[in-house]
Amino acid sequence: MTSLDQVRDRAEELLRLHLGGGSWSFGFDHAKTRAGQCDFAKRRITVSRHLAARFSDEDVEQVLLHEVAHALSGARAGHGPTWRRTARSIGYTGSRLHDGPIASELAPWVGTCPAGHEHYRYRTPTRPLACAKCSRRFDERHLITWARQQEREPTY
Ligand SMILES: [Zn+2]
Ligand SMILES: [Zn+2]
Numbered sequence: 001m002t003s004l005d006q007v008r009d010r011a012e013e014l015l016r017l018h019l020g021g022g023s024w025s026f027g028f029d030h031a032k033t034r035a036g037q038c039d040f041a042k043r044r045i046t047v048s049r050h051l052a053a054r055f056s057d058e059d060v061e062q063v064l065l066h067e068v069a070h071a072l073s074g075a076r077a078g079h080g081p082t083w084r085r086t087a088r089s090i091g092y093t094g095s096r097l098h099d100g101p102i103a104s105e106l107a108p109w110v111g112t113c114p115a116g117h118e119h120y121r122y123r124t125p126t127r128p129l130a131c132a133k134c135s136r137r138f139d140e141r142h143l144i145t146w147a148r149q150q151e152r153e154p155t156y
Contacts, residue, residue: 004028007052007060011045018068018090028052032118033110033149035063038070045071054120065092111144119144 011026028049029037035055036047045067052060069087070077077083087094109121113131125146134142 004049004052006057007047007064010061011047011064014064014068015045019071024071032120036067038067040071040075043071050118051120062092062094065090108149109146110149111146113142113144115142121146 008026008028015024015026024043024045027044027046029046030050031037031046031048032050034048035051036045038045045064047060047063047067052063055063066087069083069090069092072090073083073086077086109123109125111119111121111125111129113119113134115131115134117131117133119129119131125144128138128140129144130138130140131142131144
């Protein structure tokens with residue numbers, strides 16, 4: 001788990017290091033289905049506060065590097081060879097949740113409990129899971145229903 005303050009500190013450090021500081025800014029957004037976003041028009045990189053809170057330090061680092069690589073390679077590069085080369089050169093490893101260009105933006109599984117709490121998984125949930133927010137013990141009344149999110153082309 002990573003605190004949002006840590007994420008912000010690290011993000012600002014990476015912006016200074018790779019984007020020269022000043023011209024790009026960092027913030028959090030409320031996205032639930034993608035980890036990060038690079039807004040070329042506003043010159044702003046944002047990370048989902050919902051997902052950042054669930055990610056490990058290492059995962060957050062990868063999401064930040066993914067977005068910094070977008071900022072460095074420009075909107076037209078998409079997730080093509082230029083972006084990939086840039087991303088690799090700054091330490092993006094493309095591992096685990098960052099396997100493909102789309103996988104990196106999305107948690108493929110989203111689950112909801114009967115009370116409406118949302119849960120995210122990067123792997124197919126294989127056994128019944130109950131909502132930990134509703135009940136600390138496994139309780140069938142708080143069973144999470146999983147749905148695979150539609151994959152969509154990232155727009156950034
Ligand atoms: Zn991307
Ligand atoms: Zn719940």
